[in-house]
Amino acid sequence: MRLLLGTLFALAVAAVVGLGATYLALTRGAAFGALTIGSWTAWPKTGTLDADPYARATIARTGQLPIALGDGVSFTARSDDSGKLLDGRCDVVLSGITPAARFWTLTLYNVKGELVANAINRYGFTSQGIVRHADGSFAIVMGPRANPGNWLPTGGVERYTLILRFYDTAVGVSTKAGREIPMPATSTRSCP
């Protein structure tokens, strides 16, 4: 009886620890070789045959097709530079310049990876579709209400994810550290 109880206990611990760790690893996006710059993180290796088992499992679980490294690289941000989670009820400003790439796109998704409905059917920007300052830098405001300039509507959702994708670029192929890559800064400007 004691043996049976003991075995069941050990198996229960194994199930909780094993499945719990898998769930956490796959929902938090754990994979090796992350390239983090400010609030942006990319996993360039996920778009190659060298993708590690965690990356492969994450791809299978979410159901997305990762961007291939020969095509481009995608950076994800879930929080601003101070670590505050991106909140669709606030005005968040993304400003600065981007690394060299033929094109880039910025897209706003909800936590499930779906586009966020809004009145003007705008889900993101492309490098050609934004208004820039004279020096080539730009600012994009993510917020629930219309803003002058480059406004990306958040639809008032509580949490969202920004994905900045660079196409036809050397970023991720040759970069080891993030110091030499200029990424736009994100900061929460005002919250109701």
Place this chain on the structure above:
Amino acid sequence: MMRWLLLFLGGALLGGIVHLATVIIMPRTATQDAYSRLARIAPVNTVISLPAPTPESATMPFMDPAFATAICRYDLSHGTLKLTVPVSLAYTSISFYTRYDVAYYAINDRAAGRRVIELELMTVDQHNQIPEDEDVTAADRLIVDSPTLTGLIAIRALAPEAGLMPMAQSTIAAAQCKQQDEPKPAR
């Protein structure tokens, strides 16, 4: 007390094995991965355009709405595949994925350097069966080796402005992937 502690440690160790096993098995058991989603709508060895993602519906999560996308779900078990993709004005890319959605090759319009990108897709075995002289004479023949028999080709064209989306869509609508005749056995 000691006995329970040991059982707990043993269980935790076993848990580590369970964790690694589930992570490794996951891609093979997933029913909602990109390949399975596309297998429901995409016939084999044919290019189909995917509808643009909207907040209400999207074929896959995290699709880039600035792109027009077409998919060719391939199966090389009955012969090699020939892929023809015309290039759009802005940016066109072709990405190759294995059955388990891992990207193994990608090429874009600039790297291809032509108005129409022509590629042949085959397995390593099929590639080895090509007579050598044939391989050499066609110097500009682009051959891609697929690590798996089945997989996905994603053909994507960028619409840099929303107004250019119809142009991007019509470009990829003209893309073709066709199974080539079974190679004749070498004598």
